[in-house]
Structure formats: C-alpha cells, structure tokens
Amino acid sequence: MRFLETVMGIPMSIDIRDEVDAAPAAERAFAVLREADRRFSRYLPDSELSRTNASGGRGIDHSADFREVVAIGEAAARSSGGAFRIRRADGTWDLDGLVKGWAAARAAGVLTSAGLRDFCLNAGGDVAVSGSPGEGRTWSVGIRSPQGPEAMLAVLAVTDGAVATSGAYERGDHIVDGRDGSTPRSLLSATVVADDLTTADVLATAVFAMGADGIPWALSSGARGVLVLDASGTLLGAGQLAFAQPASAG
Amino acid sequence: MNSRSWRGTVLFTVILVTMGATVGLKLYGTAGEVTAASTSVHSTGTTGSSAGDDSSAGTSTATATPTPTPSSSASASAPAPATTTVTGSAIDTRYGAVQVKVTFSGTTITAIDPVQYPNRSGRDVEINDQALPILQQEALASQSANIDTVSGATYTSEGYIQSLQSAIDQR
Numbered sequence: 001m002r003f004l005e006t007v008m009g010i011p012m013s014i015d016i017r018d019e020v021d022a023a024p025a026a027e028r029a030f031a032v033l034r035e036a037d038r039r040f041s042r043y044l045p046d047s048e049l050s051r052t053n054a055s056g057g058r059g060i061d062h063s064a065d066f067r068e069v070v071a072i073g074e075a076a077a078r079s080s081g082g083a084f085r086i087r088r089a090d091g092t093w094d095l096d097g098l099v100k101g102w103a104a105a106r107a108a109g110v111l112t113s114a115g116l117r118d119f120c121l122n123a124g125g126d127v128a129v130s131g132s133p134g135e136g137r138t139w140s141v142g143i144r145s146p147q148g149p150e151a152m153l154a155v156l157a158v159t160d161g162a163v164a165t166s167g168a169y170e171r172g173d174h175i176v177d178g179r180d181g182s183t184p185r186s187l188l189s190a191t192v193v194a195d196d197l198t199t200a201d202v203l204a205t206a207v208f209a210m211g212a213d214g215i216p217w218a219l220s221s222g223a224r225g226v227l228v229l230d231a232s233g234t235l236l237g238a239g240q241l242a243f244a245q246p247a248s249a250g
Numbered sequence: 251m252n253s254r255s256w257r258g259t260v261l262f263t264v265i266l267v268t269m270g271a272t273v274g275l276k277l278y279g280t281a282g283e284v285t286a287a288s289t290s291v292h293s294t295g296t297t298g299s300s301a302g303d304d305s306s307a308g309t310s311t312a313t314a315t316p317t318p319t320p321s322s323s324a325s326a327s328a329p330a331p332a333t334t335t336v337t338g339s340a341i342d343t344r345y346g347a348v349q350v351k352v353t354f355s356g357t358t359i360t361a362i363d364p365v366q367y368p369n370r371s372g373r374d375v376e377i378n379d380q381a382l383p384i385l386q387q388e389a390l391a392s393q394s395a396n397i398d399t400v401s402g403a404t405y406t407s408e409g410y411i412q413s414l415q416s417a418i419d420q421r
Contacts, residue, residue, distance in 0.1 A: 013399070015398070015399070120398055120399050122399045122400070122401075125400065125401050125402040126401070127399055127400075127401045129398075129399075133398050139398050139399070140395050140396060140397045140398045140399075141397070141398065141399055141400070141401050142395075142397035142399070142400045142401070143400075143401055143402070144400050144401065144402025151393075152392075152393045152397070152400075153393075154390075154392045154393060155392040155393060155395040155397055156392075163401040164401065165401045165402050167402070189402075191401060243391070243392035243395075244392045244395035244396075244397075245392075245395055246391045246392060246393075246394045246395055247394045247395055247396050
C-alpha cells in the first residue's frame with residue numbers, strides 16, 4: 001500500500017508492504033512530517049525557526065524538538081570541524097541540512113511503533129527502509145545520477161537502514177563549507193547509508209561539504225557506507241555497500 | 251587500535267562484496283542466458299508434445315531435448331541447480347591484488363572464499379582511511395536493477411516527482 005503526499009514542498013512517499021490496513025499509521029507519519037514543516041520551515045513566517053531568526057533568538061522559549069534538532073546539528077558541526085554548520089554567517093539558523101532527515105526518521109519511527117515491519121519511506125530523496133519489499137528481497141534504492149532524474153549512479157540493496165544523498169544538481173549551490181564559507185566543488189554527489197535517517201542526512205550533507213576527505217570521517221561517525229561521485233566522474237565507495245542484483249539476473 | 255582493525259575489516263568487507271558481486275554478476279549474466287534458452291526450448295517442446303501426445307506441459311522439457319533445436323538445447327538440458335565453483339580473475343587495486351572463489355548452487359551464491367587479498371599491514375590500515383574506487387562494472391551493472399525507490403538530492407522539480415513515480419511503478 002502506497003501513500004504519497006507533498007510536505008515541505010517535497011514529494012514524500014510511504015510504501016508499506018505489511019498485509020494490514022496501514023492507512024492510519026501512514027497518516028500519523030505524514031502528520032509528523034507536517035508538524036516538522038510547521039516548526040522548522042523557513043517559508044512560514046510563523047514557524048518557530050522564522051520567529052527565532054526574526055527575533056535574533058531573544059524571548060523565544062524553544063520547543064523540545066527545536067532543542068533536539070539544534071543539539072544534533074551542533075554535535076555534527078563540532079565533529080566535522082565546522083564543515084557542517086547550522087548557522088549562517090549572520091548568525092541566523094539554517095537547519096535545512098538535517099530537518100528533513102530528522103523528521104523522516106521520526107516518521108519512520110511512527111511506522112515501526114505501529115507494528116509495521118516492511119516499509120520504505122522516501123522524503124524527497126531521503127530514504128528509510130525496514131524489512132523487505134516481499135519474497136525475502138532487500139529494498140533496492142536507486143541513487144539518482146546528477147546527470148538527470150532518470151539515470152542511476154548505482155542501485156544499493158539496503159536492509160533496515162537509511163540512505164541520504166546530497167548534491168548541488170537540483171537545488172543549486174545551497175550547501176556551504178562552514179569552515180570557510182566556500183561552495184563545495186569537489187563532489188557532484190554524496191550518498192551515505194546509515195542505521196537511521198537523521199545520521200544519514202547529516203553525514204551526506206557534511207561529506208558533500210567536506211569532499212572526499214569527509215568519507216573516513218563519516219565512517220567513523222556512524223555511516224555504514226559512503227558512495228560519492230567526484231568532479232572527475234569517478235565513483236568512490238567506502239564501508240559496506242551492497243549493490244543490487246541486475247534485472248537480467250531475474 | 252580497535253578502530254584500526256575495524257577499518258581493516260571494513261576494507262576487507264568492501265573488497266569481498268565488490269569481488270563477489272563482480273564474479274557473481276558475470277555468472278548471473280550467463281545464468282540468465284541459460285534460462286532464456288531453456289524457456290525458448292520449453293515452448294518448442296510444448297508445441298511438439300501437443301502434436302505427439304497428451305502429456306502435461308511439465309514433462310515437455312524432457313521431450314524438448316531431442317527436438318532439432320540448435321545449439322541452445324545442450325545448455326538447456328541441465329535445469330537442476332548444480333553446485334559450481336568459479337574463481338574470479340585477480341583484480342589489481344591500489345591496495346593489492348584481490349581474488350575470490352565463489353560457490354554457487356544454481357544461481358545462488360552459497361560461499362565466497364578469498365583466494366588472495368591485500369595483506370593487512372599497518373601501511374594498509376593507514377591507506378584504508380581513503381575511499382576505495384568502486385569497480386565501475388559493478389556499479390554499472392546494478393544500474394539495471396529493479397528499483398523500489400530513489401535517493402537523491404531532490405526537491406521540488408517535476409522531473410523528480412515523475413522519476414519517483416516511475417521508480418515506484420517499476421517494482
């Protein structure tokens with residue numbers, strides 16, 4: 001059973017293979033995503049993030065969710081030597097590098113808590129999978145090529161884990177190397193496989209900012225595997241990366 | 251110390267998976283052709299058997315073997331899963347040569363044994379901090395896999411929505 005909804009201006013899908021009526025659980029998962037959007041959106045003037053940035057952070061009693069996301073971001077900023085950053089040069093918050101993954105991880109947690117075992121949640125390219133799509137198969141997660149949405153760099157076989165990819169090919173130069181404010185150019189795309197989507201999303205953003213030097217850092221920070229395409233078109237992999245079986249194998 | 255040996259294990263895992271899949275894919279490719287040949291012979295056999303006798307379609311493959319089908323009948327006559335062992339070619343990597351032996355039951359990999367792989371000296375452990383260039387053919391081969399979903403740095407574009415939809419529909 002598949003559910004599709006646009007949240008944060010991004011198409012998000014939940015594909016549930018358990019043989020149950022999963023609609024109520026899917027609706028609760030989407031509600032989590034919508035709530036995160038209302039809280040962290042840069043486009044809603046009323047969001048906690050917008051109000052915080054507008055006031056310079058004064059007089060705002062932050063929610064537990066806000067503090068949690070900031071804490072995760074600050075830990076990643078420290079650990080990455082500042083390459084990952086959650087504040088702009090002017091001091092305002094920019095939590096885009098982790099809010100989507102964090103919210104999607106929480107939504108996936110809602111599905112698990114509802115007793116669902118076999119599902120795939122895709123929040124605009126951030127993917128969390130659980131169990132199997134059926135017949136004991138592993139989930140096949142295509143990694144979009146920077147060349148275009150129809151082309152795949154590779155297809156990964158993933159069990160109970162999360163995949164996130166960062167690149168500048170769709171939203172433009174939105175990621176900044178927080179160490180010097182420069183625009184990262186050394187990688188075209190960075191994909192991280194991790195146990196949870198919060199980790200995968202943060203690490204993918206950070207690796208994209210850091211370049212290939214970020215790969216060993218990501219592996220020591222919770223990545224199971226890292227797959228990057230560098231500017232010369234070379235595909236680099238590290239850690240555990242299982243590739244899906246070609247269709248010709250049946 | 252602990253993290254160093256862990257990294258060595260990671261490298262080893264990557265090499266094994268990469269090599270195993272590479273060898274596996276080659277054999278899977280062959281296996282796919284055998285299956286295709288078997289299917290075509292089967293259909294020939296079915297028409298043949300319907301002309302000859304009323305036996306069930308299940309036994310028609312046996313009938314098919316002696317039919318005057320060209321060379322494909324030879325490879326199609328062994329449908330039962332056989333255990334085969336294939337030794338992959340030695341691949342030079344920046345970490346040294348890598349070679350594995352893969353055991354198949356039919357088309358299922360039942361074992362992957364290293365024949366040679368880089369020794370895990372201190373030097374290698376240092377190098378392991380670098381990313382390992384992926385054997386291109388393996389990543390390329392996986393591109394044709396059926397996909398359940400797509401990961402990408404993707405936001406509002408119409409192209410992405412279409413791609414996501416087509417990806418889901420392909421399953």
